[in-house]
Amino acid sequence: MNQEELLGADERALLQLGRRLQADGYRFITPTPLTHQRVNERHAATTAATLRDVYGWSRAFEPGLMPVDEQRQLQQANVLEERHGQLKSRVRWSSLDDLLFVHSGFPTDAADSVFFGPDTYRFAQLIHAYLQQRFAPIRRAVDIGCGAGVGAIVIARARREAQVLAVDINPAALRLTAVNAALAEVANVSLATSDVLQDVDGHFDLIVANPPYMADPAERAYRHGGGAFGEQLSLRIVEQALNRLAPGGSLVLYTGVAMIDGHDPFLEALQPRLESPLFGWTYRELDPDVFGEELLTAGYQRVERIAVVALVVTRVGPGIGASVETAGAP
Template sequence: MLLSAGQRAADLALLHLGRRLQADGYRFTCVTPATQARNNARSDAQQAHSMRDVFGWNRPFAEQVLSADELAQMDVAAILTRDGAGMRSRVRWSTLDDLLLLHSGYPTEDSDAVFFGPDSYRFAQLIRDHLQQRYLPVQQAVDIGCGSGIGALLIARAARHAQVTAVDINPKALRYTAINAALAGIDNIAIEHSDVLAGITGNFDLIVANPPYMLDARERTYRHGGGALGAALSLRILEQSLRRLSVGGTLLLYTGVAIVEGHDRFLQACRSSLQGPQWQWHYRELDPDVFGEQLLEPGYDQVERIAAVALSVTYTPHTGADDERVV
């Protein structure tokens, strides 16, 4: 991944800021956009008074809230904006356990925004549960559409001997993943530009993905899943991953599905793709109702709810028996 001199300086400044936050014991749990808006609308939340206010809640702040060095680093990183309300950060930092994750500021309006939020926490738990239960060691793994890199980071830290690849079509996501890996002290991650798996070679013991799954009228990369109701990218990841699993390898796909008249069309498509005794798979709803505000958007007039789901597929060509479970 080639960066210009300006991008390298900006990324070093972001890394420096992240290390300052780590040293100060910074903690912030990223919430849904609706919850963030409600918190920031409170009368006592119109100005930032702490690091969490600046880099978590993304509230406007006065110059004296940060040190001169921190302000200078924000200028170098090109993340400092100024308007009538004061100054504001273009990025946020959130935490998951002891990991510090750099991602895009609120609201995430830019087409190249890098997502992190409640879905990321559920995705992380899915990966951790799998790694705790897995008997075969992970040698080669890939995080498709890595975003902030949380999937790749968790795998690389749990399997230090493994070669983990983080891929995305968004250059900013690749930059932020590199910074987050450096903040975590993890060096067994390769960061590559790729549209799903088209840009990399080889087979994998573990493939993970948390793709966008909304129907977004603006087709923002971090949010738009494509197709009639946002499922097209998830299906493409499934199709490409099935061809790239090593024997005993597993795909973990965390996504969201639009439920229409009680029917899960994504599950129906999975059943079509996973016919045959070589696939052992498990599908379950993790949360029956997420991002309910999306139902007000164009294209969702027939959708009852959006459910967060997890699909686990393991390639076992010698078992000779189907194992389909839907919870």
């Protein structure tokens, strides 16, 4: 049974829409939520004029903008809503290289929103860079908190021989990952509901994760990392992943860190967990300052900046140490 045959009726309608957009040459690079908001504010009094307005910028549109059969596909997928006589898609379509990914529309206010944005692009680049440096076979891989499935799909395309598992606690994320995997034509991706790795068995040659890392008062699943500054889930992923790495296997973690008084509390919490001759690891800042607007929110008064970091841990055995690189390192 192929990927498409596993989809429900709603998901098949989304898949057909994605194929249509691909054939029409649709492309959209998704910015940060703040940039998205600012650009849309320029067009607050106007309705969508193009499919990029509809599917990229999440703007309302008049019923006659798109072909009747395309509008019917949105209706069949149950992602079309009416607002004051206009229509709006509850999903967006974003480009990554030659792929399209469906994910939640803007704004992502719902608790089960499936996020895609600049973090997603950096996460994909991190995985690409790791795979270019790894020559050992990858038999089994897992993308923890898969969201739209980007990590799993990037691995599955690059390593067709690997069995790649995409796990999430959000049913909406798993549904959209199924659509995106079918659209990418990767047959080696399977889905499972799991809280980190506790609901799946076995060991992995590659574990990747791009978890939420904010302290979100609304505790939205795609955004809230838990703990004082959103670090709790990332630490839990490290703890569970270390025990599930096959010999020679690696954890590739992309996450954000709230820096306080010149210190990196996430790195300080990590180091005791990684003090073992079984593991070699590297840690570096990918971007020293992201989502600066979050410093205005409650709970971030002591935070100087939010950095995004890459942690790579490999189960290698004795004789390999740690490497810590900061944002200015080559």
